[in-house]
Amino acid sequence: MKDVLLITLKGIFRDRIFQGIMALAGLIVFIPSAASLSMRQVTELSITLSLSTISFIMLLLSVFLGATSMWKDIERRYTFSVVSLPISRTSYVFGKFFGIALFLVLTAFVLGCAAMISIKVSSMGYPPARPVEWGLIMAAIVFDAFKYILLVGVAMLLSAVSTSFFLPVFGTVSIFLVGTITQQVYDYLHTPASEKVVSAIVKNAALVLYYLLPNLQSFDLKVYAIYSIKPSLGGVLTTFCYGGIYTAVLLLASSLLFGRREMK
Amino acid sequence: MSNGVALDIQGLSKQFKGKRGLRVEALCGLTMQVPQGEVFGFLGPNGAGKSTTIKCLMGLIAPTAGSATIIGETIGSVESRMKVGFLPENPAFYDYLSAEEYLQFVGRTFRMPDDLLARRVEESLRLLELSDARKRPIRSYSKGMVQRVGLAQTMIHDPELYILDEPMSGLDPIGRALVKDIILDLKKRGKTVFFSTHITDDVEKVCDRVGVIVKGRLMALDRVETIMRSGIEGYVVQTKAGIGNHTALASFGLIRSSEVFREYSVPAGRFNEFTALVSHHALEITLIETKRKDLEAFFLEIVENVAR
Incomplete structure (x- = not known):
């Protein structure tokens, strides 16, 4: 698994798509100047822009790397050479996944450092009303990375069964979009107002999807970081365990499906 | 335990699901063994099932029926792949x-x-x-x-065993010669080489045994030497002109004659008769050339028989 992981990492660093996406990271440098244009809540805006930029970059990376890494190997016939080596298909899937996951962690770390420097610069020029909670900013970045690692798991699962580029890419994007609103839908379905509008069948279908699809909103700690509000420790731990278990299930399913896949 | 067998294939079959639910039989009950130290050529036309066999052996696809072992290890396992050097067809890295x-x-x-x-x-x-x-x-x-x-x-x-799927494909004559030399060197070192090809000349030059597969079925399995020997149709024999009584050889087809030699076509079954006449009539043989069907003719005969 380690060998596939290292090769995957090497491939990402040499990929032109990655280099293009990382050029976007340069935007972080301009965040203090952009935030100062708002004239008020400059530090808060700086935190918002920094965390959103990191989140957007990681979304692009997780979709493109997660959805294309395995597909590219199959499409370009690299898998014939690799899975006929003495490595199990599980090791191959896990190696690919952890290579991308490690890369996302590295990206989060580098971009996080850059973002914190930007936020520091903003906060020195325009001191915020509430002190900046650096721990919360770090937690927001860590949980964001965690969310996108889970999304890579989704992409890997779709890649394990798909023969084309479309299902992994568009499937992952769709699941990301749905995953960020399932909590809101769930909350809405439990309000008295929904009972008059939503039929029982639609409600049950929505609830099935709520439990089946990943709830990505719970990983979003940006608001806590921006306004320096401490989230509940229990909630954070639950999200952490949920993410871990969900990702593990995705990986096991990917490995099982890829193990049965025929390399014709 | 491998018991000196590098590759043991027993009743290996593979069916693919075709269009409209039709089943395509790519490989049908393949049974064969390749002993250690042998260079084995797996010969067949395009689409005969050569690559399907190799993909089954390497665990790239699962056989529908049958089993196989690679130096004693069941195919599809990491342990079996540990013992092989594998070259896929049209490789990409x-x-x-x-x-x-x-x-x-x-x-x-x-x-x-x-x-x-x-x-x-x-x-x-x-x-x-x-x-x-x-x-x-x-x-x-x-x-x-x-x-x-x-x-x-x-x-x-x-590794002890090399499984090569069309190793000469895409190579220029120099590259092909290099690969042939490498295979012969591996043979000298006691390694087992199993390679697929549709080029008979490759098999003739380097293989100990050959298996011919057509439409997923093994149609022939023999030593290259035996095939070559069984393919002898006759001989072209030159005798020295001007010595002895050449009229004794009139019943043999005269191909050409000059002041220096006479060249006869001698059927394989009459070779002894020919040499006896030469000896009896004080003639002198200067050259004997074997006329044989080459492996390509043997291969084409099998393919044509299956087509009929």
């Missing part, structure tokens, strides 16, 4: 890596110690004439160079 990096990656999957791996990478690159291009990404290589990287990665861990 991570093109962002250089040949050197790719060989290191392959060696590490075989859990080779670093110092041994470094030495083997060096040797393989030199043997396959890739030393100059070792640092360049594979994406800049020609098709022939990629094929040579493929061969280098089969040799890196010095």
Whole structure:
């Protein structure tokens, strides 16, 4: 698994798509100047822009790397050479996944450092009303990375069964979009107002999807970081365990499906 | 336990699901053994089931029925692949890596110690004439160079068994000669080589035995030498002109004659009669050439019989 992981990492660093996406990271440098244009809540805006930029970059990376890494190997016939080596298909899937996951962690770390420097610069020029909670900013970045690692798991699962580029890419994007609103839908379905509008069948279908699809909103700690509000420790731990278990299930399913896949 | 058998295939079958639910029988009850130290040519026309067999052996696809072992290990297992150097058909390797990096990656999957791996990478690159291009990404290589990287990665861990799917494909005559030399060298070192091809000349030059597969069925399995011997149709014999009584040979077809020699066509069944007449009439043989069906004719005969 380690060998596939290292090769995957090497491939990402040499990929032109990655280099293009990382050029976007340069935007972080301009965040203090952009935030100062708002004239008020400059530090808060700086935190918002920094965390959103990191989140957007990681979304692009997780979709493109997660959805294309395995597909590219199959499409370009690299898998014939690799899975006929003495490595199990599980090791191959896990190696690919952890290579991308490690890369996302590295990206989060580098971009996080850059973002914190930007936020520091903003906060020195325009001191915020509430002190900046650096721990919360770090937690927001860590949980964001965690969310996108889970999304890579989704992409890997779709890649394990798909023969084309479309299902992994568009499937992952769709699941990301749905995953960020399932909590809101769930909350809405439990309000008295929904009972008059939503039929029982639609409600049950929505609830099935709520439990089946990943709830990505719970990983979003940006608001806590921006306004320096401490989230509940229990909630954070639950999200952490949920993410871990969900990702593990995705990986096991990917490995099982890829193990049965025929390399014709 | 391998009991001196490198490859043991028993009733291997593979069906693919075709269009509209139709089942395509790509391989049908293949049974054969390849002893250790043998160079085995797996000959067949395009679409005969050669690559399907090899993909089953390497665990790339699962057989519908039957079983096989590679040096005693069941196919599809990591342990079985540990004992093989495999070259896929039209190979493709991570093109962002250089040949050197790719060989290191392959060696590490075989859990080779670093110092041994470094030495083997060096040797393989030199043997396959890739030393100059070792640092360049594979994406800049020609098709022939990629094929040579493929061969280098089969040799890196010095396996007992080599499974090569169309190893000469995409190579120029120099490259083909190089591969043939490598296979002959492996044979000298007691290695087993199982390779598929549709080029009979490749088999004739390097193989001990040949299996002919057509439409998923093994149609012939024999020693190349035996096939060649059984294919002898007759002889072309030259005798010295001006010596002895040539009229005694009138019942044999005279191909040509000159002041120096006379050339006869002698059927295989009448060769002894011919030599007896030569001896009895004080004639002198200067040249004997065997007229034989080559492996290609043998192969085409089988394919045509199946087609009928």
